[in-house]
Amino acid sequence: MGLKSVLLAVTSALALGFLTFSGTARAADDGEPAFRALFKELVETNTAPGVGSCTLAAQRMETRLKAAGFTDADLHLFIPESAPNDGGLVATLKGTGSKKKPILLLAHIDVVAARREDWTRDPFTLFEEDGQFYGRGVADDKGQAAIFTDLLIRYKREGYKPKRDIKLALTCGEETEGVFNGAKWLSETHKDWIDAAFALNEGSYGVDDASGKHVSFDVEAAEKVYQDFTLQTTNPGGHSSRPRPDNAIYDMADALKAISAYEFPVKLNDATREYFTRMAPIAGGADGTAMRDIVANPQDAAADAQLSKDPAWHSMLRTTCVATLIEGGHAVNALPQSVKADVNCRIFPGTSVAEVQQALATAINNPKVALSLNGAPSPATPAPALGRDILGPIETAVAEVYPGVPVLPTMEVGASDGIYTTAAGIPTYGLYGFFEGPDEGNIHGLNEHVGVQSLMEGRRFFHKLVKLYADQ
Incomplete structure (x- = not known):
């Protein structure tokens, strides 16, 4: 290799973070400088809807994987014709031929919009201050996307040969309704690219208290299904000086009050049953007693009432539906002719x-109220089984990286792209691997952040965990 070629190679390596600035071919200890460079590039690639490009972010991660030795045969960069900025990437680290199906690492690279004038710092520049990383997506979900991409690069450079294939999918569309969703598209159109025994996805954080002490390591072992419904009432209307008993606003008000008063029945699955069982001694007192009682008898009304004082626990126990939008009427001096409302449900x-x-229609019990789906029906995704083959390695890795911290399986009351992969027959579990305090890193809000040490510990955690799974 000539001098010019050597200089070009070194320059390229420096740009990708594979060499230190001294020019030596080492990455300090476990390659943290290279990870930081990858993380910085991913955060600083704007992937917000409408103004950013997931495709560019995916292409940049593809470049890094190729530099680490991944071939074209190992990579699938996909760019939808209908949404050229919403592309994604699938990568595979080949195993040694185990008959067990692969492991899938799933992370979305799109982010919620962020306006520079609202933030203390530029949201699309990575800042490190007072032990925190700041930037849009550092916690949701580019921290994990960076960890997963770096993990495949690191395994490749270590010469690690897993027994089973390890797959990575970086997708767009998780944060925005009604756009091209890469995880959904892959699950329905190219399942062969991502097919796996199970997937690890975003979901639950480790929980820190206000002092920064680790309270629990939460693992999302199930998630609710998101679905909107539209309610509509109509009326001939008329002059407001001549009111009549049938009024579109009153009909809607009665319908929404009926939904507000309706409680879906308590249900438990592997995730919530294990959560309340393990949480009971931590919570203690009346809450701890109620948790033990609800596990023993899901129809225990007293236990339900005690736990439902906490909105999060109330949502973990049942389907919930709540009115979120309403519009109606057409003039201040006219009887309303039409009223429309949105009811948002998070389905067990x-x-x-x-x-x-059907339950909503029965609760409303008024033929004057039209009830319809808002958008396509979401898949009725079952909760994945939570066996020792899944939970055991997590407990082992937590004991090594976070000794003494209890592992709590839980159910996500929101929703993620895991509904699509689980519906496609790839049981999906959610864990970030790092910890957040009571503000949860201010995800989706101003000045989103994640602890520097916490992110690095999460990187160490996944390096251990994925090997445990891959060598089963």
């Missing part, structure tokens, strides 16, 4: 959208 895993719609 395994419950069909049709069941929920």
Whole structure:
């Protein structure tokens, strides 16, 4: 290799973070400088809807994987014709031929919009201050996307040969409704690229208290299904000086009050049953007693009432539906002719959208109120089984990286792209691997942040965990 070629190679390596600035071919200890460079590039690639490009972020991660030795045969860069900025990437680290199906690492690279004038710092520049990383997506979900991408690069450079294939999918569209969703598209169109025994995805954080002490390491072992419904009432209307008993606003008000008063029945699955069992001694007192009682008897009304004082626990125990938008009327001096409202439901895993719609219709009990789906029905995704083959390696890795911290399986009351992979037959579990305090890193809000040490510990955690799974 000539001098010019050597200089070009060194320059390229420096740009990708593979060499230190001294020019030596070492990456300090476990390659943290290279990880920091990758993380910085990913955060500083704007992937917000409408103004950013997931495709560019995916292409940049593809470049890094190729520099580490991944071939074209190992990589699938996909760019939808209908949404050229919403591309994604699938990468595979080949195993040694185990008959066990691969492991899938799933992370979304799109982020919620962020306006520079609202933030203390530029949201699309990575800042490190007072032990925190700041930037849009550092916690949701580019921290994990960077860890997963770096993990494959690190394994490749270590010469690690897993027994089973390890797959990575970086996708767009998780944060925005009604756009091209890469995880959904892959699950429905190219499942062969991502097919796996199970997937690890975003979901639950480790929980820190206000002092920064680790309280629990939460693992999302189930998640609710998101579904919107539209309620509509109509009326001939008329002059407001001549009111009449049938009024579109009153009909809607009655319907929404009926939904507010309706409680879906308590249900438990592997995730919530294990959560309340393990949380009971931590919570103690009346809450701890109620947790033990609800596990023993899901129909225990007293236990339900005690736990439902906490909105998070109330949501973990059942399907919930709540009014979120309303519009109606056309003039201040006219009887309303039409009123429309949105009811947002978070459906307990395994419950069909049709069941929920019927329950709402029964609660409303008024033929004047039209109830319809807002958008396509979400899949009635069942809760994945939570066996020792999944939970055991997590407990082992936590004991090594976070000794003494209890592992709590839980159910995500929101929703993620895991609904698509689970519906496609790839059981999906959510864990970030790092910890957040009571403000949860201010995800989706101003000045989103994640602890520097916490992110590095999460990187160490996944390096251990994925090897445990890959060598099963």
